[in-house]
Amino acid sequence: MTISTATRLSKIPFSSIREIFNEANEMEKRGIKLTHMEIGRPDFDTPLHIKAAANDALQKGFVHYTANQGIPELREVIAEKLKLENNVTVDPNKGVVVSVGCKEAIVGAIFAFINPGDEVLIPDPAWLEYQYIVELAGGIPVSIPLHETEGFILRPNDVRDKLNQRTKMIILNSPHNPTGSVLPEKILKEIAEIAIEANLLVLSDEIYEKLIYGEVKHVSIASLPGMFERTVIINGFSKAYAMDGWRLGYAAGPEELIQPILKVHQYNTSSATSFAQYGAVAAYIGSQEPVYEMVKEFDNRRQLLINRLLEMENVSCVVPEGAFYVFPSFKEVGMSSKELATFLLREAQIACVPGSAFGQYGEGYIRMAYSTDYEQINQAMDRLDLALKQLRVKGNSILEV
Ligand SMILES: Cc1ncc(COP(=O)(O)O)c(C=O)c1O
Incomplete structure:
Protein backbone atom coordinates (compact mmCIF):
# COMPACT_ATOMS: atom_id res chain seq x y z
CA MET A 1 0.00 0.00 0.00
CA THR A 2 1.32 3.43 -0.82
CA ILE A 3 0.11 6.53 0.91
CA SER A 4 0.56 9.65 -1.10
CA THR A 5 1.68 12.88 0.50
CA ALA A 6 -0.36 16.04 0.30
CA THR A 7 0.08 17.77 -3.07
CA ARG A 8 1.28 20.90 -1.25
CA LEU A 9 4.43 18.95 -0.33
CA SER A 10 5.14 17.70 -3.83
CA LYS A 11 7.38 20.62 -4.80
CA ILE A 12 9.07 20.96 -1.41
CA PRO A 13 12.51 19.30 -1.22
CA PHE A 14 14.60 18.46 1.78
CA SER A 15 17.56 20.78 1.99
CA SER A 16 19.79 20.63 -1.08
CA ILE A 17 22.90 20.74 1.09
CA ARG A 18 22.28 17.37 2.68
CA GLU A 19 24.81 15.56 0.48
CA ILE A 20 27.57 17.87 1.67
CA PHE A 21 26.58 17.49 5.31
CA ASN A 22 26.38 13.72 4.91
CA GLU A 23 29.84 13.63 3.38
CA ALA A 24 31.15 15.86 6.21
CA ASN A 25 29.72 13.39 8.76
CA GLU A 26 31.32 10.46 6.96
CA MET A 27 34.68 12.21 6.91
CA GLU A 28 34.50 12.90 10.64
CA LYS A 29 33.63 9.27 11.33
CA ARG A 30 36.83 8.38 9.48
CA GLY A 31 38.73 10.64 11.88
CA ILE A 32 39.24 13.60 9.50
CA LYS A 33 39.14 16.92 11.39
CA LEU A 34 36.94 19.55 9.76
CA THR A 35 36.44 23.25 10.34
CA HIS A 36 32.73 23.83 10.64
CA MET A 37 31.73 27.00 8.86
CA GLU A 38 28.34 25.76 7.74
CA ILE A 39 26.42 26.14 10.98
CA GLY A 40 24.14 29.15 11.34
CA ARG A 41 24.30 29.52 15.08
CA PRO A 42 26.64 31.05 17.65
CA ASP A 43 29.32 28.75 19.10
CA PHE A 44 28.78 30.36 22.52
CA ASP A 45 26.80 29.00 25.45
CA THR A 46 23.62 30.74 26.63
CA PRO A 47 24.61 33.33 29.30
CA GLY A 286 19.45 41.25 32.39
CA SER A 287 23.01 42.33 31.59
CA GLN A 288 23.71 42.77 27.87
CA GLU A 289 27.45 42.37 28.53
CA PRO A 290 27.54 38.78 27.12
CA VAL A 291 25.95 40.04 23.88
CA TYR A 292 28.55 42.84 23.57
CA GLU A 293 31.36 40.36 24.26
CA MET A 294 30.06 37.95 21.66
CA VAL A 295 29.65 40.69 19.06
CA LYS A 296 33.20 41.91 19.75
CA GLU A 297 34.52 38.40 19.19
CA PHE A 298 32.45 37.98 16.00
CA ASP A 299 33.79 41.29 14.76
CA ASN A 300 37.42 40.15 15.22
CA ARG A 301 36.69 36.92 13.39
CA ARG A 302 34.87 38.78 10.62
CA GLN A 303 37.87 41.01 10.02
CA LEU A 304 40.26 38.09 10.07
CA LEU A 305 38.18 36.09 7.62
CA ILE A 306 37.66 39.00 5.24
CA ASN A 307 41.36 39.91 5.26
CA ARG A 308 42.37 36.34 4.59
CA LEU A 309 39.84 35.90 1.76
CA LEU A 310 40.76 39.16 0.09
CA GLU A 311 44.42 38.12 -0.03
CA MET A 312 43.51 35.12 -2.19
CA GLU A 313 43.58 35.12 -5.97
CA ASN A 314 40.23 34.66 -7.76
CA VAL A 315 38.18 35.45 -4.64
CA SER A 316 36.14 38.61 -4.13
CA CYS A 317 34.14 39.45 -1.06
CA VAL A 318 31.74 42.16 0.10
CA VAL A 319 32.53 43.18 3.68
CA PRO A 320 29.52 42.04 5.74
CA GLU A 321 28.16 44.55 8.24
CA GLY A 322 26.00 42.22 10.28
CA ALA A 323 25.06 38.62 11.17
CA PHE A 324 27.93 36.10 11.29
CA TYR A 325 28.37 35.14 7.67
CA VAL A 326 30.62 36.08 4.79
CA PHE A 327 29.51 35.37 1.26
CA PRO A 328 32.62 35.38 -0.93
CA SER A 329 32.42 34.96 -4.68
CA PHE A 330 34.44 32.16 -6.24
CA LYS A 331 33.02 32.79 -9.71
CA GLU A 332 36.55 33.16 -11.11
CA VAL A 333 37.39 29.63 -9.97
CA GLY A 334 34.97 28.28 -12.57
CA MET A 335 33.01 25.68 -10.62
CA SER A 336 29.39 25.60 -9.52
CA SER A 337 28.99 26.55 -5.87
CA LYS A 338 28.00 22.97 -5.03
CA GLU A 339 31.13 21.58 -6.71
CA LEU A 340 33.17 24.18 -4.93
CA ALA A 341 31.67 23.36 -1.52
CA THR A 342 32.54 19.69 -2.18
CA PHE A 343 36.04 20.73 -3.19
CA LEU A 344 36.49 22.82 -0.03
CA LEU A 345 35.29 19.94 2.08
CA ARG A 346 37.59 17.36 0.47
CA GLU A 347 40.66 19.46 -0.19
CA ALA A 348 40.61 22.06 2.58
CA GLN A 349 38.52 20.24 5.22
CA ILE A 350 36.15 23.20 5.44
CA ALA A 351 32.43 22.50 5.73
CA CYS A 352 30.44 25.41 4.28
CA VAL A 353 27.23 26.03 2.36
CA PRO A 354 27.04 26.51 -1.42
CA GLY A 355 25.48 29.85 -2.35
CA SER A 356 22.99 28.10 -4.63
CA ALA A 357 21.30 26.76 -1.47
CA PHE A 358 20.07 30.35 -0.94
CA GLY A 359 18.52 30.83 -4.37
CA GLN A 360 19.52 31.12 -8.00
CA TYR A 361 21.38 34.40 -7.45
CA GLY A 362 23.55 32.72 -4.83
CA GLU A 363 25.25 30.63 -7.53
CA GLY A 364 29.01 31.20 -7.59
CA TYR A 365 29.17 32.10 -3.90
CA ILE A 366 29.88 30.21 -0.69
CA ARG A 367 28.46 31.02 2.75
CA MET A 368 31.00 30.76 5.53
CA ALA A 369 29.80 31.24 9.08
CA TYR A 370 32.37 32.62 11.50
CA SER A 371 30.76 30.92 14.42
CA THR A 372 34.01 29.07 14.92
CA ASP A 373 37.09 30.29 16.78
CA TYR A 374 39.87 32.57 15.56
CA GLU A 375 42.53 29.88 15.38
CA GLN A 376 40.30 27.46 13.45
CA ILE A 377 39.44 30.19 10.95
CA ASN A 378 43.11 30.99 10.44
CA GLN A 379 44.03 27.34 9.89
CA ALA A 380 41.07 26.82 7.57
CA MET A 381 42.12 29.83 5.48
CA ASP A 382 45.68 28.44 5.21
CA ARG A 383 44.23 25.21 3.84
CA LEU A 384 41.85 27.05 1.52
CA ASP A 385 44.68 29.16 0.10
CA LEU A 386 46.75 26.05 -0.56
CA ALA A 387 43.84 24.14 -2.09
CA LEU A 388 43.03 27.00 -4.48
CA LYS A 389 46.68 27.21 -5.52
CA GLN A 390 46.77 23.46 -6.19
CA LEU A 391 43.55 23.76 -8.15
CA ARG A 392 45.15 26.35 -10.42
CA VAL A 393 48.01 23.96 -11.08
CA LYS A 394 45.97 20.78 -11.55
CA GLY A 395 42.69 22.12 -12.90
CA ASN A 396 39.26 20.83 -11.87
CA SER A 397 40.36 17.19 -12.17
CA ILE A 398 41.07 17.42 -8.44
CA LEU A 399 37.35 16.85 -7.89
CA GLU A 400 37.38 13.51 -9.67
CA VAL A 401 40.12 12.03 -7.50
C1 LIG B 1 17.16 34.93 8.54
C2 LIG B 1 16.75 33.96 9.58
N1 LIG B 1 15.53 34.07 10.14
C3 LIG B 1 15.11 33.21 11.08
C4 LIG B 1 15.92 32.18 11.51
C5 LIG B 1 15.37 31.19 12.52
O1 LIG B 1 15.46 31.64 13.77
P1 LIG B 1 14.86 30.78 15.00
O2 LIG B 1 15.96 29.93 15.50
O3 LIG B 1 14.45 31.83 15.98
O4 LIG B 1 13.70 30.00 14.48
C6 LIG B 1 17.19 32.02 10.97
C7 LIG B 1 18.04 30.90 11.39
O5 LIG B 1 19.08 30.62 10.86
C8 LIG B 1 17.62 32.93 9.99
O6 LIG B 1 18.83 32.84 9.43
Whole structure:
Protein backbone atom coordinates (compact mmCIF):
# COMPACT_ATOMS: atom_id res chain seq x y z
CA MET A 1 0.00 0.00 0.00
CA THR A 2 1.32 3.43 -0.82
CA ILE A 3 0.11 6.53 0.91
CA SER A 4 0.56 9.65 -1.10
CA THR A 5 1.68 12.88 0.50
CA ALA A 6 -0.36 16.04 0.30
CA THR A 7 0.08 17.77 -3.07
CA ARG A 8 1.28 20.90 -1.25
CA LEU A 9 4.43 18.95 -0.33
CA SER A 10 5.14 17.70 -3.83
CA LYS A 11 7.38 20.62 -4.80
CA ILE A 12 9.07 20.96 -1.41
CA PRO A 13 12.51 19.30 -1.22
CA PHE A 14 14.60 18.46 1.78
CA SER A 15 17.56 20.78 1.99
CA SER A 16 19.79 20.63 -1.08
CA ILE A 17 22.90 20.74 1.09
CA ARG A 18 22.28 17.37 2.68
CA GLU A 19 24.81 15.56 0.48
CA ILE A 20 27.57 17.87 1.67
CA PHE A 21 26.58 17.49 5.31
CA ASN A 22 26.38 13.72 4.91
CA GLU A 23 29.84 13.63 3.38
CA ALA A 24 31.15 15.86 6.21
CA ASN A 25 29.72 13.39 8.76
CA GLU A 26 31.32 10.46 6.96
CA MET A 27 34.68 12.21 6.91
CA GLU A 28 34.50 12.90 10.64
CA LYS A 29 33.63 9.27 11.33
CA ARG A 30 36.83 8.38 9.48
CA GLY A 31 38.73 10.64 11.88
CA ILE A 32 39.24 13.60 9.50
CA LYS A 33 39.14 16.92 11.39
CA LEU A 34 36.94 19.55 9.76
CA THR A 35 36.44 23.25 10.34
CA HIS A 36 32.73 23.83 10.64
CA MET A 37 31.73 27.00 8.86
CA GLU A 38 28.34 25.76 7.74
CA ILE A 39 26.42 26.14 10.98
CA GLY A 40 24.14 29.15 11.34
CA ARG A 41 24.30 29.52 15.08
CA PRO A 42 26.64 31.05 17.65
CA ASP A 43 29.32 28.75 19.10
CA PHE A 44 28.78 30.36 22.52
CA ASP A 45 26.80 29.00 25.45
CA THR A 46 23.62 30.74 26.63
CA PRO A 47 24.61 33.33 29.30
CA LEU A 48 24.37 31.94 32.83
CA HIS A 49 21.79 34.40 34.19
CA ILE A 50 19.39 33.34 31.42
CA LYS A 51 19.84 29.65 32.22
CA ALA A 52 19.40 30.41 35.93
CA ALA A 53 16.07 32.20 35.30
CA ALA A 54 14.71 29.27 33.29
CA ASN A 55 16.00 26.83 35.87
CA ASP A 56 14.36 28.80 38.65
CA ALA A 57 11.03 28.81 36.77
CA LEU A 58 11.31 25.06 36.28
CA GLN A 59 12.02 24.50 39.99
CA LYS A 60 9.07 26.70 40.93
CA GLY A 61 6.75 24.52 38.87
CA PHE A 62 6.18 26.67 35.78
CA VAL A 63 5.72 23.52 33.78
CA HIS A 64 2.24 24.02 32.31
CA TYR A 65 0.77 25.58 29.18
CA THR A 66 1.04 29.34 29.16
CA ALA A 67 -1.32 31.84 27.54
CA ASN A 68 -1.25 31.18 23.78
CA GLN A 69 0.42 34.51 23.11
CA GLY A 70 3.09 33.91 25.76
CA ILE A 71 3.56 34.85 29.43
CA PRO A 72 2.60 38.49 30.18
CA GLU A 73 6.06 39.26 31.67
CA LEU A 74 7.75 38.35 28.40
CA ARG A 75 5.29 40.25 26.25
CA GLU A 76 5.82 43.31 28.47
CA VAL A 77 9.61 43.22 28.12
CA ILE A 78 9.36 42.61 24.38
CA ALA A 79 7.10 45.69 24.07
CA GLU A 80 9.56 47.73 26.17
CA LYS A 81 12.51 46.57 24.08
CA LEU A 82 10.73 47.47 20.84
CA LYS A 83 9.94 50.94 22.20
CA LEU A 84 13.44 51.64 23.49
CA GLU A 85 15.57 50.04 20.80
CA ASN A 86 13.40 50.15 17.69
CA ASN A 87 11.11 53.12 18.28
CA VAL A 88 8.05 50.94 17.72
CA THR A 89 5.08 50.92 20.11
CA VAL A 90 3.13 47.66 20.39
CA ASP A 91 0.39 46.63 22.75
CA PRO A 92 1.86 43.80 24.87
CA ASN A 93 -1.59 42.20 25.14
CA LYS A 94 -2.71 42.32 21.53
CA GLY A 95 0.40 43.07 19.53
CA VAL A 96 2.86 40.31 20.50
CA VAL A 97 2.83 36.54 19.98
CA VAL A 98 5.67 34.54 21.52
CA SER A 99 6.49 31.67 19.16
CA VAL A 100 8.57 28.53 18.97
CA GLY A 101 11.55 30.26 17.36
CA CYS A 102 11.30 32.99 14.75
CA LYS A 103 10.58 30.29 12.25
CA GLU A 104 7.21 29.51 13.77
CA ALA A 105 6.31 33.22 13.76
CA ILE A 106 7.27 33.41 10.07
CA VAL A 107 5.13 30.37 9.26
CA GLY A 108 2.29 31.96 11.25
CA ALA A 109 2.55 35.27 9.40
CA ILE A 110 2.64 33.64 5.98
CA PHE A 111 -0.22 31.25 6.70
CA ALA A 112 -2.27 34.05 8.24
CA PHE A 113 -2.04 36.33 5.20
CA ILE A 114 -1.08 34.46 2.04
CA ASN A 115 -3.80 32.97 -0.15
CA PRO A 116 -3.07 30.51 -2.95
CA GLY A 117 -1.79 32.54 -5.90
CA ASP A 118 -0.64 35.53 -3.84
CA GLU A 119 2.88 36.65 -4.73
CA VAL A 120 5.53 37.25 -2.09
CA LEU A 121 8.66 39.24 -2.95
CA ILE A 122 11.79 37.67 -1.52
CA PRO A 123 15.36 38.95 -1.94
CA ASP A 124 17.59 36.34 -3.60
CA PRO A 125 19.87 35.02 -2.15
CA ALA A 126 17.95 34.56 1.09
CA TRP A 127 17.36 32.13 3.90
CA LEU A 128 15.64 29.50 1.76
CA GLU A 129 12.96 28.72 4.30
CA TYR A 130 10.96 31.80 3.22
CA GLN A 131 10.48 30.41 -0.26
CA TYR A 132 9.30 27.00 0.89
CA ILE A 133 7.02 28.33 3.60
CA VAL A 134 5.36 30.57 1.00
CA GLU A 135 4.97 27.56 -1.31
CA LEU A 136 3.51 25.43 1.49
CA ALA A 137 0.89 28.13 1.95
CA GLY A 138 0.10 28.02 -1.78
CA GLY A 139 1.73 31.40 -2.42
CA ILE A 140 4.16 32.21 -5.20
CA PRO A 141 7.67 33.30 -4.19
CA VAL A 142 9.08 35.98 -6.48
CA SER A 143 12.85 36.52 -6.42
CA ILE A 144 14.36 39.97 -6.30
CA PRO A 145 18.05 39.63 -7.19
CA LEU A 146 20.67 41.07 -4.86
CA HIS A 147 23.91 42.13 -6.50
CA GLU A 148 27.43 41.85 -5.17
CA THR A 149 28.24 45.16 -6.91
CA GLU A 150 25.62 46.87 -4.72
CA GLY A 151 26.87 45.21 -1.54
CA PHE A 152 23.86 42.84 -1.72
CA ILE A 153 21.55 45.73 -0.84
CA LEU A 154 18.03 45.44 -2.24
CA ARG A 155 17.42 47.91 -5.11
CA PRO A 156 14.04 49.61 -4.73
CA ASN A 157 13.59 49.73 -8.52
CA ASP A 158 13.95 45.95 -8.68
CA VAL A 159 11.13 45.73 -6.15
CA ARG A 160 8.96 48.03 -8.30
CA ASP A 161 9.64 45.90 -11.38
CA LYS A 162 8.14 42.81 -9.72
CA LEU A 163 4.90 44.38 -8.54
CA ASN A 164 1.56 43.32 -9.97
CA GLN A 165 -2.03 42.84 -8.82
CA ARG A 166 -1.16 39.60 -7.05
CA THR A 167 1.74 40.98 -4.97
CA LYS A 168 0.73 40.75 -1.31
CA MET A 169 3.87 40.72 0.79
CA ILE A 170 7.56 41.60 0.78
CA ILE A 171 10.02 39.85 3.07
CA LEU A 172 12.96 41.87 4.38
CA ASN A 173 15.81 40.40 6.38
CA SER A 174 18.35 42.85 7.74
CA PRO A 175 21.04 42.09 8.83
CA HIS A 176 20.89 39.52 6.10
CA ASN A 177 21.49 35.80 5.93
CA PRO A 178 23.55 34.76 3.93
CA THR A 179 25.38 37.96 2.87
CA GLY A 180 25.63 39.93 6.13
CA SER A 181 24.36 43.09 4.39
CA VAL A 182 22.40 45.66 6.41
CA LEU A 183 19.68 47.74 4.76
CA PRO A 184 20.43 51.47 5.18
CA GLU A 185 17.63 53.78 6.32
CA LYS A 186 17.58 55.54 2.94
CA ILE A 187 16.76 52.28 1.14
CA LEU A 188 14.23 51.28 3.80
CA LYS A 189 12.46 54.62 3.22
CA GLU A 190 12.23 53.93 -0.51
CA ILE A 191 10.94 50.43 0.10
CA ALA A 192 8.44 51.84 2.61
CA GLU A 193 7.16 54.23 -0.07
CA ILE A 194 6.64 51.33 -2.47
CA ALA A 195 4.94 49.21 0.22
CA ILE A 196 2.51 52.02 0.97
CA GLU A 197 1.75 52.75 -2.70
CA ALA A 198 1.24 49.07 -3.53
CA ASN A 199 -0.50 48.21 -0.25
CA LEU A 200 2.03 45.51 0.66
CA LEU A 201 2.36 43.68 3.92
CA VAL A 202 5.98 43.71 5.11
CA LEU A 203 7.49 40.82 7.01
CA SER A 204 10.62 42.22 8.61
CA ASP A 205 12.89 39.46 9.93
CA GLU A 206 15.20 41.21 12.40
CA ILE A 207 16.71 38.16 14.10
CA TYR A 208 20.30 39.36 13.50
CA GLU A 209 19.69 42.97 14.61
CA LYS A 210 22.13 42.85 17.55
CA LEU A 211 24.90 41.25 15.50
CA ILE A 212 26.03 44.39 13.74
CA TYR A 213 29.51 45.90 13.42
CA GLY A 214 31.23 49.27 13.43
CA GLU A 215 29.10 52.38 13.05
CA VAL A 216 26.29 50.62 11.18
CA LYS A 217 22.82 51.00 12.69
CA HIS A 218 19.86 48.68 12.52
CA VAL A 219 16.59 50.42 11.63
CA SER A 220 13.27 48.61 11.80
CA ILE A 221 11.11 49.50 8.81
CA ALA A 222 8.12 49.43 11.19
CA SER A 223 9.43 52.66 12.78
CA LEU A 224 9.14 54.64 9.52
CA PRO A 225 6.06 56.82 8.91
CA GLY A 226 3.02 54.87 7.72
CA MET A 227 4.75 51.51 8.14
CA PHE A 228 3.68 50.26 11.56
CA GLU A 229 0.22 49.28 10.37
CA ARG A 230 1.59 47.14 7.52
CA THR A 231 4.62 45.51 9.16
CA VAL A 232 5.05 42.31 11.13
CA ILE A 233 8.33 42.41 13.03
CA ILE A 234 9.92 39.01 13.52
CA ASN A 235 12.61 38.69 16.14
CA GLY A 236 13.82 36.23 18.74
CA PHE A 237 16.54 34.94 21.02
CA SER A 238 18.41 32.32 18.98
CA LYS A 239 21.31 34.40 17.72
CA ALA A 240 22.11 37.31 20.06
CA TYR A 241 21.62 35.25 23.23
CA ALA A 242 22.89 31.93 21.85
CA MET A 243 19.49 30.36 22.57
CA ASP A 244 18.79 28.60 19.27
CA GLY A 245 17.94 25.32 20.99
CA TRP A 246 15.47 27.05 23.31
CA ARG A 247 13.21 27.71 20.31
CA LEU A 248 11.87 31.13 21.22
CA GLY A 249 10.92 34.00 18.98
CA TYR A 250 8.06 36.42 18.44
CA ALA A 251 5.93 38.33 15.99
CA ALA A 252 5.06 41.91 16.93
CA GLY A 253 3.01 44.65 15.32
CA PRO A 254 -0.48 46.12 15.24
CA GLU A 255 -3.35 44.09 16.68
CA GLU A 256 -4.92 43.66 13.21
CA LEU A 257 -1.83 41.82 11.96
CA ILE A 258 -0.85 39.94 15.11
CA GLN A 259 -4.20 38.44 16.11
CA PRO A 260 -4.50 36.41 12.86
CA ILE A 261 -0.96 35.09 13.52
CA LEU A 262 -2.05 34.16 17.04
CA LYS A 263 -4.87 32.12 15.51
CA VAL A 264 -2.38 30.05 13.44
CA HIS A 265 -0.07 29.74 16.45
CA GLN A 266 -2.92 28.59 18.70
CA TYR A 267 -3.77 25.65 16.42
CA ASN A 268 -0.14 24.86 15.75
CA THR A 269 1.75 24.89 19.06
CA SER A 270 -0.60 26.30 21.74
CA SER A 271 2.30 28.12 23.39
CA ALA A 272 6.07 28.27 23.51
CA THR A 273 7.79 26.29 26.30
CA SER A 274 6.78 27.72 29.68
CA PHE A 275 10.07 27.86 31.63
CA ALA A 276 12.06 28.85 28.52
CA GLN A 277 9.95 32.02 28.34
CA TYR A 278 11.22 33.03 31.80
CA GLY A 279 14.76 32.65 30.47
CA ALA A 280 13.87 35.01 27.62
CA VAL A 281 12.63 37.61 30.12
CA ALA A 282 16.07 37.48 31.77
CA ALA A 283 17.72 37.79 28.34
CA TYR A 284 16.02 41.14 27.72
CA ILE A 285 16.09 42.65 31.22
CA GLY A 286 19.45 41.25 32.39
CA SER A 287 23.01 42.33 31.59
CA GLN A 288 23.71 42.77 27.87
CA GLU A 289 27.45 42.37 28.53
CA PRO A 290 27.54 38.78 27.12
CA VAL A 291 25.95 40.04 23.88
CA TYR A 292 28.55 42.84 23.57
CA GLU A 293 31.36 40.36 24.26
CA MET A 294 30.06 37.95 21.66
CA VAL A 295 29.65 40.69 19.06
CA LYS A 296 33.20 41.91 19.75
CA GLU A 297 34.52 38.40 19.19
CA PHE A 298 32.45 37.98 16.00
CA ASP A 299 33.79 41.29 14.76
CA ASN A 300 37.42 40.15 15.22
CA ARG A 301 36.69 36.92 13.39
CA ARG A 302 34.87 38.78 10.62
CA GLN A 303 37.87 41.01 10.02
CA LEU A 304 40.26 38.09 10.07
CA LEU A 305 38.18 36.09 7.62
CA ILE A 306 37.66 39.00 5.24
CA ASN A 307 41.36 39.91 5.26
CA ARG A 308 42.37 36.34 4.59
CA LEU A 309 39.84 35.90 1.76
CA LEU A 310 40.76 39.16 0.09
CA GLU A 311 44.42 38.12 -0.03
CA MET A 312 43.51 35.12 -2.19
CA GLU A 313 43.58 35.12 -5.97
CA ASN A 314 40.23 34.66 -7.76
CA VAL A 315 38.18 35.45 -4.64
CA SER A 316 36.14 38.61 -4.13
CA CYS A 317 34.14 39.45 -1.06
CA VAL A 318 31.74 42.16 0.10
CA VAL A 319 32.53 43.18 3.68
CA PRO A 320 29.52 42.04 5.74
CA GLU A 321 28.16 44.55 8.24
CA GLY A 322 26.00 42.22 10.28
CA ALA A 323 25.06 38.62 11.17
CA PHE A 324 27.93 36.10 11.29
CA TYR A 325 28.37 35.14 7.67
CA VAL A 326 30.62 36.08 4.79
CA PHE A 327 29.51 35.37 1.26
CA PRO A 328 32.62 35.38 -0.93
CA SER A 329 32.42 34.96 -4.68
CA PHE A 330 34.44 32.16 -6.24
CA LYS A 331 33.02 32.79 -9.71
CA GLU A 332 36.55 33.16 -11.11
CA VAL A 333 37.39 29.63 -9.97
CA GLY A 334 34.97 28.28 -12.57
CA MET A 335 33.01 25.68 -10.62
CA SER A 336 29.39 25.60 -9.52
CA SER A 337 28.99 26.55 -5.87
CA LYS A 338 28.00 22.97 -5.03
CA GLU A 339 31.13 21.58 -6.71
CA LEU A 340 33.17 24.18 -4.93
CA ALA A 341 31.67 23.36 -1.52
CA THR A 342 32.54 19.69 -2.18
CA PHE A 343 36.04 20.73 -3.19
CA LEU A 344 36.49 22.82 -0.03
CA LEU A 345 35.29 19.94 2.08
CA ARG A 346 37.59 17.36 0.47
CA GLU A 347 40.66 19.46 -0.19
CA ALA A 348 40.61 22.06 2.58
CA GLN A 349 38.52 20.24 5.22
CA ILE A 350 36.15 23.20 5.44
CA ALA A 351 32.43 22.50 5.73
CA CYS A 352 30.44 25.41 4.28
CA VAL A 353 27.23 26.03 2.36
CA PRO A 354 27.04 26.51 -1.42
CA GLY A 355 25.48 29.85 -2.35
CA SER A 356 22.99 28.10 -4.63
CA ALA A 357 21.30 26.76 -1.47
CA PHE A 358 20.07 30.35 -0.94
CA GLY A 359 18.52 30.83 -4.37
CA GLN A 360 19.52 31.12 -8.00
CA TYR A 361 21.38 34.40 -7.45
CA GLY A 362 23.55 32.72 -4.83
CA GLU A 363 25.25 30.63 -7.53
CA GLY A 364 29.01 31.20 -7.59
CA TYR A 365 29.17 32.10 -3.90
CA ILE A 366 29.88 30.21 -0.69
CA ARG A 367 28.46 31.02 2.75
CA MET A 368 31.00 30.76 5.53
CA ALA A 369 29.80 31.24 9.08
CA TYR A 370 32.37 32.62 11.50
CA SER A 371 30.76 30.92 14.42
CA THR A 372 34.01 29.07 14.92
CA ASP A 373 37.09 30.29 16.78
CA TYR A 374 39.87 32.57 15.56
CA GLU A 375 42.53 29.88 15.38
CA GLN A 376 40.30 27.46 13.45
CA ILE A 377 39.44 30.19 10.95
CA ASN A 378 43.11 30.99 10.44
CA GLN A 379 44.03 27.34 9.89
CA ALA A 380 41.07 26.82 7.57
CA MET A 381 42.12 29.83 5.48
CA ASP A 382 45.68 28.44 5.21
CA ARG A 383 44.23 25.21 3.84
CA LEU A 384 41.85 27.05 1.52
CA ASP A 385 44.68 29.16 0.10
CA LEU A 386 46.75 26.05 -0.56
CA ALA A 387 43.84 24.14 -2.09
CA LEU A 388 43.03 27.00 -4.48
CA LYS A 389 46.68 27.21 -5.52
CA GLN A 390 46.77 23.46 -6.19
CA LEU A 391 43.55 23.76 -8.15
CA ARG A 392 45.15 26.35 -10.42
CA VAL A 393 48.01 23.96 -11.08
CA LYS A 394 45.97 20.78 -11.55
CA GLY A 395 42.69 22.12 -12.90
CA ASN A 396 39.26 20.83 -11.87
CA SER A 397 40.36 17.19 -12.17
CA ILE A 398 41.07 17.42 -8.44
CA LEU A 399 37.35 16.85 -7.89
CA GLU A 400 37.38 13.51 -9.67
CA VAL A 401 40.12 12.03 -7.50
C1 LIG B 1 17.16 34.93 8.54
C2 LIG B 1 16.75 33.96 9.58
N1 LIG B 1 15.53 34.07 10.14
C3 LIG B 1 15.11 33.21 11.08
C4 LIG B 1 15.92 32.18 11.51
C5 LIG B 1 15.37 31.19 12.52
O1 LIG B 1 15.46 31.64 13.77
P1 LIG B 1 14.86 30.78 15.00
O2 LIG B 1 15.96 29.93 15.50
O3 LIG B 1 14.45 31.83 15.98
O4 LIG B 1 13.70 30.00 14.48
C6 LIG B 1 17.19 32.02 10.97
C7 LIG B 1 18.04 30.90 11.39
O5 LIG B 1 19.08 30.62 10.86
C8 LIG B 1 17.62 32.93 9.99
O6 LIG B 1 18.83 32.84 9.43
